[in-house]
Structure formats: C-alpha cells, structure tokens
Amino acid sequence: MNTLIIPAYNEAANLPHVLCVVKDMDCFYEIIVVDDGSSDQTAEVANSFGVRVIRLEQNQGKGGAIAAGLRASETPFLTLLDADLIGLQPHHVEALGQPVLNGEAAMSMGIFSSGRFRTDWAQKIAPSITGQRVLRRELLESMPALETTRFGVDLAMTNHAKRLRLPVVEVILHDLTQRMKEEKLGLARGVAARLKMYWEIMRVIGK
Ligand SMILES: O=c1ccn([C@@H]2O[C@H](COP(=O)(O)OP(=O)(O)O)[C@@H](O)[C@H]2O)c(=O)[nH]1
Ligand SMILES: O=C(O)[C@@H](COP(=O)(O)O)O[C@H]1O[C@H](CO)[C@@H](O)[C@H](O)[C@H]1O
Numbered sequence: 001m002n003t004l005i006i007p008a009y010n011e012a013a014n015l016p017h018v019l020c021v022v023k024d025m026d027c028f029y030e031i032i033v034v035d036d037g038s039s040d041q042t043a044e045v046a047n048s049f050g051v052r053v054i055r056l057e058q059n060q061g062k063g064g065a066i067a068a069g070l071r072a073s074e075t076p077f078l079t080l081l082d083a084d085l086i087g088l089q090p091h092h093v094e095a096l097g098q099p100v101l102n103g104e105a106a107m108s109m110g111i112f113s114s115g116r117f118r119t120d121w122a123q124k125i126a127p128s129i130t131g132q133r134v135l136r137r138e139l140l141e142s143m144p145a146l147e148t149t150r151f152g153v154d155l156a157m158t159n160h161a162k163r164l165r166l167p168v169v170e171v172i173l174h175d176l177t178q179r180m181k182e183e184k185l186g187l188a189r190g191v192a193a194r195l196k197m198y199w200e201i202m203r204v205i206g207k
Helices: 015-022 042-048 062-072 090-101 117-125 137-141 150-163 181-185 187-202
Strands: 002-008 030-036 052-056 077-080 107-113 133-136 168-174
Touching (some): 002 015, 002 062, 015 030, 015 042, 030 042, 030 062, 052 062, 062 137, 077 090, 077 137, 090 168, 107 117, 133 137, 133 150, 137 150, 150 187, 181 187
Parallel strands (some): 002 030, 002 077, 030 052, 107 168
Antiparallel strands (some): 077 133
16 A cells, blocks of 8 residues: 655646646555645645645644655655656556555656756756655654755665665656756855755765
8 A cells, every 4th residue: 555645845837737646546555745835726726626735834844844744644655756856647657656655666666868958967867866655664764854855855865774684676767857956046045045955965974
C-alpha cells in the first residue's frame, strides 16, 4: 500500500496539473497534500480535488512538510512528488514505483530527462537532488532531523539510504520538468530563494 505525499508551498497555480494526473490512479491508498503554511489558495485548490489536505500554520520548509505527511500516513510505501511538475503522466509515477514496490530497491529517485535544458542539466550534475521518489516508510522514519532539513531533505534522504547501504535506483523520467523559482517569484526574489535553497542543501553535505 502506497501513499502519495505532495509538499506544497504557494502552489495554487501549479497543483491542478499534478492532481489531475494522480487523483484517479488506483495505485494510491491515499493522496495527501501538505500545505506548508502557504499564503495563497493551495489548501483550497487541493481540497477541490477531494484529496486529504494537511494544513501547517507556519512554513516549515520541505523537510517539515514531508515529516507532517509521514506522520499523517500509515502505509508501508510512500511516494513523494513535487507540486510544480510540468508534463507529469501516469507512466512516470508507475515507473518510479515499480522497483520499490517489487522489492528491488528501498528507494527510487526520478531523474528528469528531455524535459528542458535547465532542469535536465541540474539533475545530471546532482541526481541526488530530486523531489520525485518512492521509498519504504521505515527509511523516512529513521531519518535524523527530517523536520528541520528544509530544502536539504532530498540530499539527506539519499545520504541516509547510502549510509544504511540500502539499494537505491535512479529512474529516468522523460519529458518531465518543473517550474523554476525565477518563474514563480520573478528574477530577483527567485535568485534570492535559490541561494537560500543552496545554503540549506550545503548544510546537509558532510552531515
Ligand atoms: O518551504 C517549502 C518550500 C517548498 N515546498 C515544496 O517542495 C516542493 C519542491 O520545491 P521546489 O524545489 O520546486 O522549490 P520552489 O520552487 O517551490 O521554491 C514543491 O512542491 C514545493 O511547493 C514546501 O513544501 N515548503
Ligand atoms: O533543480 C533545482 O535546482 C531545484 C530547484 O528547483 P527550481 O528550479 O527552483 O524549481 O530543485 C531540486 O532541488 C530541490 C531541493 O532539494 C528539490 O526540492 C526539488 O525537488 C529538486 O527538483
């Protein structure tokens, strides 16, 4: 049994695309959108799709949002998807789940390919930094400091699995990309948010 957890911070404009694709997929026991203290209509949009919505009063960062989804869920398998994917199709979700659900791997990581140059390139140089994953619940439960990792959470999950010597597989996801910070926030605020994200990721390196 598999729960889809979507951490979402100010994603009212982007969520419908992802939820339209996943809401009728019968591979999920439950779909949980964690509204991470958004100031827009993220929770209302998620509610309108009939999925479960967990609303955090204050922004906790991506790690905190995933931790809230973990606490609310009960299944042995968890799927994580970003809320701002562009081009998502059911076959992406199925391909990501397959190696974990059939016991080959403890975690899968989705790697963008032929989505668009900027996001393909980012994951070529740093495949550990992806929001698209399927993993066994105990892997996330045993992760130290999940709540406070913010954007470091993706690298922290990968490092944790490697430290435990668990099998991790990369799954290529063709024609998939995501909205970039600069597109969401404008150039100046987007670049500032990007630098803050890199800092949060750097803090995980070497831990
Ligand atoms: O404080 C935050 C920041 C991001 N996210 C979510 O985490 C996912 C990955 O974020 P992304 O890398 O796309 O960064 P963003 O462009 O949202 O800053 C998206 O679904 C975000 O809405 C979150 O839940 N809390
Ligand atoms: O590709 C990247 O540089 C970052 C930032 O994404 P944007 O281009 O700002 O949407 O996204 C990756 O890293 C984030 C931090 O770990 C993750 O949250 C995203 O899921 C991942 O795609």
